Amino acid sequence: MRYADDAQPVLTLTSGPVNAYPDVLRGLGRTVLYDYDPAFQAFYEKVVEKAQKAMRLSTKPVILHGEPVLGLEAAAASLITPDDTVLNLASGVYGKGFGYWAKRYSPNLVELVTAYNEALDPQAVREMLVKHPEVTVVSVCHHDTPSGTINPIDEIGKIVAEHGGYLIVDAVSSFGGMKTHPEDCSADIYITGPNKCLGAPPGLTMAGISDRAWAKMKANPAAPRASMLSILDWEKAWSRSEPFPFTPSVAEMNGLDVALDLYLGEGPENVWARHALTAKAMRAGVRAMGLDIWPAREAIASPTTTAVRIPEGIDEAKLRKEVRARYGVVFSSGRGETLGKLTRIGHMGPTAQPIYAVAALAALGGALNALGFEADTAAGVAASVAAIDADA
Numbered sequence: 001m002r003y004a005d006d007a008q009p010v011l012t013l014t015s016g017p018v019n020a021y022p023d024v025l026r027g028l029g030r031t032v033l034y035d036y037d038p039a040f041q042a043f044y045e046k047v048v049e050k051a052q053k054a055m056r057l058s059t060k061p062v063i064l065h066g067e068p069v070l071g072l073e074a075a076a077a078s079l080i081t082p083d084d085t086v087l088n089l090a091s092g093v094y095g096k097g098f099g100y101w102a103k104r105y106s107p108n109l110v111e112l113v114t115a116y117n118e119a120l121d122p123q124a125v126r127e128m129l130v131k132h133p134e135v136t137v138v139s140v141c142h143h144d145t146p147s148g149t150i151n152p153i154d155e156i157g158k159i160v161a162e163h164g165g166y167l168i169v170d171a172v173s174s175f176g177g178m179k180t181h182p183e184d185c186s187a188d189i190y191i192t193g194p195n196k197c198l199g200a201p202p203g204l205t206m207a208g209i210s211d212r213a214w215a216k217m218k219a220n221p222a223a224p225r226a227s228m229l230s231i232l233d234w235e236k237a238w239s240r241s242e243p244f245p246f247t248p249s250v251a252e253m254n255g256l257d258v259a260l261d262l263y264l265g266e267g268p269e270n271v272w273a274r275h276a277l278t279a280k281a282m283r284a285g286v287r288a289m290g291l292d293i294w295p296a297r298e299a300i301a302s303p304t305t306t307a308v309r310i311p312e313g314i315d316e317a318k319l320r321k322e323v324r325a326r327y328g329v330v331f332s333s334g335r336g337e338t339l340g341k342l343t344r345i346g347h348m349g350p351t352a353q354p355i356y357a358v359a360a361l362a363a364l365g366g367a368l369n370a371l372g373f374e375a376d377t378a379a380g381v382a383a384s385v386a387a388i389d390a391d392a
């Protein structure tokens with residue numbers, strides 16, 4: 001039996017977007033209220049309050065009405081001026097990518113780039129800032145998803161704060177799946193969204209913004225206003241007494257409302273624990289199967305995505321095709337420089353359940369064997385179940 005390409009897969013174990021929680025899907029089906037209706041304005045204010053609680057912010061977060069690339073680009077456009085010198089920290093494709101946006105708004109860019117299977121070293125960040133006292137803005141990606149690696153942003157945030165720089169953080173694929181919050185890392189702009197670990201569809205950005213970031217954006221005459229890229233236009237949108245600059249994504253707000261209820265209701269610590277355990281079961285199985293993870297060290301491996309190094313002689317695209325055709329399971333590829341070198345198995349939101357690691361390993365092993373690589377599928381499955389049982 002084979003699953004057709006145009007038939008819906010059985011299991012989507014990707015690193016985002018992820019299948020939404022069934023309750024979120026039901027939430028999306030709520031009625032579409034008129035954005036000027038007081039009921040919608042009160043609802044919007046409540047959702048922002050829930051986002052504030054989930055992000056553990058002392059200020060109101062901003063919701064932007066496009067998936068998080070909008071938030072990242074808007075952050076660059078609003079905060080960075082030609083007078084700034086930006087230090088872009090990159091350990092992967094997303095981190096590196098932010099530098100291109102930064103460059104659009106300031107010609108002054110310095111970068112600290114590590115190997116794409118490594119994490120940034122806070123000491124090296126400190127040295128960079130000593131060498132470049134002119135740096136005013138630092139940007140960093142927390143979980144560089146195409147590498148499945150985590151950067152120590154809380155430590156980096158402390159160093160940037162001591163230097164006095166503004167910090168922009170991309171936490172799109174980590175927030176909600178592990179302990180990370182804007183104020184834990186002293187972020188001035190912290191971008192995340194509902195479409196990864198919160199288990200809602202892509203369509204919104206959630207941004208934590210510090211008071212001094214608001215002040216800097218307001219002092220920037222080139223910061224977008226009356227624009228899709230504007231953050232400033234949305235400053236007061238959380239309040240039912242202020243009009244929206246344009247129509248918010250009403251259905252997406254309905255979905256986010258449910259996703260935040262689920263996250264807060266289950267308890268963030270419990271949500272993080274099932275992400276961590278699923279990742280642990282994945283890594284144990286990968287190793288026992290005779291494969292290796294892509295991250296250089298276990299300590300920097302993401303709890304929300306496991307990147308598996310592709311063995312010599314295996315075509316990564318063919319492998320994913322085989323996984324899908326045989327078992328109806330979808331994995332993610334690498335991106336840019338990691339494309340072809342690794343396969344990513346996502347465990348985010350609803351798929352951050354340890355039993356999915358077992359299914360993923362069985363599918364991975366079966367497809368590898370079909371392509372002529374001798375993976376010990378039985379050992380992989382046994383090791384992942386043992387990792388799960390050790391936590392029971």
Ligand SMILES: *Cc1c(COP(=O)(O)O)cnc(C)c1O
Pocket residue numbers: 016017067068069094141143144145170171172173196
């Ligand atoms: C998913 C993701 C984004 C959003 O970007 P898309 O490529 O449009 O999905 C941004 N940053 C990171 C780290 C992500 O994982």
